[in-house]
Amino acid sequence: MTARTDEGTAPPAARRGGASAWLPRPGWPRRVFAQVLLVQLAITTGVTALATGLFLAPLSGELDDQAMRRALAIARTTATRPGLDDALRGTRPAPGGPLHREAEAIRRATGAEYVVIMDRRGVRWSHPDPRRIGRPVSTDPSPVLSGREVMQIDEGTLGRSARGKVPLRDGRGRVVGAVSVGIAYESVRQRLLSTVPELLAYAGGALAVGSLAAYLVARRLQRRTHDLAFSDISALLAEREAMLHGIREGFLALDDRGRIRLMNDEAQRLLDLRPEDTGRPVEAALPAGRTRDVLTGRVRGADLLAVSGQRVLVANRMPTDDGGAVVTLRDRTELERLGRELDGTRGLIDALRAQDHEHANRMHTLLGLLELGLYEEAADFVTRAVGVHRATAEQVTERVRDPLLASLLVGKAIVAAERGVALTISPGSDLPDRLVDPHDLVTVLGNLLDNALDATAGRPGARIEVELRAEGRAALVQVRDNGPGVPESAREEIFTEGWTTKEPPAHGRRGIGLALVRRLAERYGGGARVGGRPGGGAVFTVTLPDALGADAPEETAR
Numbered sequence: 001m002t003a004r005t006d007e008g009t010a011p012p013a014a015r016r017g018g019a020s021a022w023l024p025r026p027g028w029p030r031r032v033f034a035q036v037l038l039v040q041l042a043i044t045t046g047v048t049a050l051a052t053g054l055f056l057a058p059l060s061g062e063l064d065d066q067a068m069r070r071a072l073a074i075a076r077t078t079a080t081r082p083g084l085d086d087a088l089r090g091t092r093p094a095p096g097g098p099l100h101r102e103a104e105a106i107r108r109a110t111g112a113e114y115v116v117i118m119d120r121r122g123v124r125w126s127h128p129d130p131r132r133i134g135r136p137v138s139t140d141p142s143p144v145l146s147g148r149e150v151m152q153i154d155e156g157t158l159g160r161s162a163r164g165k166v167p168l169r170d171g172r173g174r175v176v177g178a179v180s181v182g183i184a185y186e187s188v189r190q191r192l193l194s195t196v197p198e199l200l201a202y203a204g205g206a207l208a209v210g211s212l213a214a215y216l217v218a219r220r221l222q223r224r225t226h227d228l229a230f231s232d233i234s235a236l237l238a239e240r241e242a243m244l245h246g247i248r249e250g251f252l253a254l255d256d257r258g259r260i261r262l263m264n265d266e267a268q269r270l271l272d273l274r275p276e277d278t279g280r281p282v283e284a285a286l287p288a289g290r291t292r293d294v295l296t297g298r299v300r301g302a303d304l305l306a307v308s309g310q311r312v313l314v315a316n317r318m319p320t321d322d323g324g325a326v327v328t329l330r331d332r333t334e335l336e337r338l339g340r341e342l343d344g345t346r347g348l349i350d351a352l353r354a355q356d357h358e359h360a361n362r363m364h365t366l367l368g369l370l371e372l373g374l375y376e377e378a379a380d381f382v383t384r385a386v387g388v389h390r391a392t393a394e395q396v397t398e399r400v401r402d403p404l405l406a407s408l409l410v411g412k413a414i415v416a417a418e419r420g421v422a423l424t425i426s427p428g429s430d431l432p433d434r435l436v437d438p439h440d441l442v443t444v445l446g447n448l449l450d451n452a453l454d455a456t457a458g459r460p461g462a463r464i465e466v467e468l469r470a471e472g473r474a475a476l477v478q479v480r481d482n483g484p485g486v487p488e489s490a491r492e493e494i495f496t497e498g499w500t501t502k503e504p505p506a507h508g509r510r511g512i513g514l515a516l517v518r519r520l521a522e523r524y525g526g527g528a529r530v531g532g533r534p535g536g537g538a539v540f541t542v543t544l545p546d547a548l549g550a551d552a553p554e555e556t557a558r
Contacts, residue, residue, distance in 0.1 A: 037218035040210075040217065040218065044210035044214055047210075048206055048207045051203070052203045064153060068153070071163055071183045075115075075165060076166050078103070078115060078117075079167070079179045084099065085170040085171070087102075088119055097126075097133075099117050100126040100127075104128070112183055113158055113182045114161075114182045115180075120175065121136070129157070138157050141178060144167055144178040146167075149166050149167070151163070151164050151165075159184070159185070161182035161184055165178055247266065249266060249330050250266045250329030251267055253324065254282065254325045256322060259280060260277055260278050260280055261279075263277075266329070267329060282296050289307075291307065294315045294327075295315070307516060312332045312512055313330065313331060314330040315327060315329050315330075362381075396409045402432075405442060408442055412453075415453070420462060421456050423449075423465075425467075426478075429466070429468045429469055430470065431468040432470055432548065435475070435548055436547055437547075441475060441544070443516060445479075447514065448477065448542070451513060452464045452479050452481040455483030455538070456482060459482070463481065466478070466480075467480075474526070474543060476541070476542070480538070480540075482533065482535065486532075491530050
């Protein structure tokens with residue numbers, strides 16, 4: 001049965017790296033753990049072998065040198081023995097002679113291979129083999145007979161040996177012969193070979209310790225890399241980069257010290273960060289506020305609301321095993337804007353429904369007056385009905401000359417009337433039509449009016465008063481209501497994201513409007529505050545410096 005190895009049966013990690021990534025090289029493992037272990041074992045074995053070789057290489061030479069020095073020392077000691085020069089001059093070379101017996105005694109005592117005493121002609125007077133006594137030495141004796149000491153490794157009649165040669169002098173210091181001592185080279189080699197097993201045992205122990213350390217390091221690496229192959233790691237890095245910079249959600253990775261370890265382009269855009277902020281603590285990269293508290297983990301929960309600039313964000317923070325955290329951010333600014341528009345649209349629909357009902361009643365009344373022939377009364381009825389709405393619109397446009405704000409106030413007045421709330425413009429209101437960005441003021445006023453309507457609707461005698469005026473180039477917005485008011489303990493907390501006492505609407509969350517109001521005011525260099533109203537209720541005051549442009553010529557002349 002033939003095994004199929006097509007793309008459909010390849011493992012996911014292998015498919016990520018392509019065909020060339022998951023087809024391993026013959027005889028070479030794919031996993032990082034196995035590759036690192038093999039490399040470390042090869043390095044450990046190579047280093048051990050090299051160290052052993054470097055130790056053995058000079059050891060042979062050192063043993064040779066020790067043997068030659070030992071032979072030289074024995075030869076010196078022998079040459080200094082008294083009576084040798086006299087025996088050399090007064091006797092003949094023969095087996096059993098006094099020099100032969102002396103040399104043999106020294107040879108047996110020192111363990112040398114031979115102790116040879118020769119005269120100036122190079123004739124042996126002693127030798128382990130008595131048959132060679134009286135014959136010339138096998139090597140050139142001239143260097144030692146010239147008065148120099150000699151150390152060498154050489155071949156002789158007894159084989160290869162480490163030799164030491166010393167001149168033999170008489171009482172006057174004249175050279176009368178020489179002493180040659182040999183140490184069997186076989187014993188030197190034996191010493192060398194005897195050290196090899198011990199050395200190999202040490203090398204084997206070092207290799208075992210190194211292999212164990214390599215295995216432990218490789219196992220740790222295996223756990224940290226989740227037993228992936230190098231091709232898988234490379235593919236994962238490429239996929240991570242593509243994912244981070246391709247998703248439309250902000251992503252931040254924090255280390256155990258709260259420093260930004262990684263962030264994508266969307267996170268930089270949503271939080272107004274720069275690439276240089278990577279590596280900085282969150283406390284240093286972001287201003288104080290709820291957003292920073294959410295990112296650092298001081299505020300916990302799922303789908304936490306935060307405001308960054310003019311953006312409404314939903315943040316989720318998940319701790320990681322290394323003590324850090326991963327934070328995801330979603331931009332809900334558009335959704336919140338659409339939600340507020342939906343709320344406003346629903347209010348307008350309710351207002352139009354009520355207006356339709358009221359209009360039907362008025363039409364029935366008008367029809368009745370016409371049927372009864374009361375034409376003058378019918379004319380007066382129509383004039384009064386139209387005049388009320390006209391007066392409201394004229395009152396707004398006289399004091400608020402920006403068309404967007406005036407339209408907002410007229411629309412909110414109709415909605416307030418249908419909810420049983422009287423919305424009026426303060427006589428002190430005077431706002432010219434030279435706002436730098438009317439949309440910001442619409443956001444501020446719209447949120448304040450929505451909160452005031454929610455607080456006063458359904459209360460007897462509900463009333464809201466709006467004051468809009470210019471103070472130089474600054475715009476001041478004040479909304480007063482006779483609702484339940486705001487406790488002093490909550491007058492700062494009410495401007496934080498997510499704080500609300502209302503039930504959330506169907507489309508999302510509450511607790512964003514007043515936070516946006518304060519952020520907008522702070523962006524202009526101003527502020528937002530809330531206080532109490534005499535007789536009960538709340539007074540919201542927002543100051544926007546430099547919200548108005550330069551005076552128009554006609555207004556200056558006026």
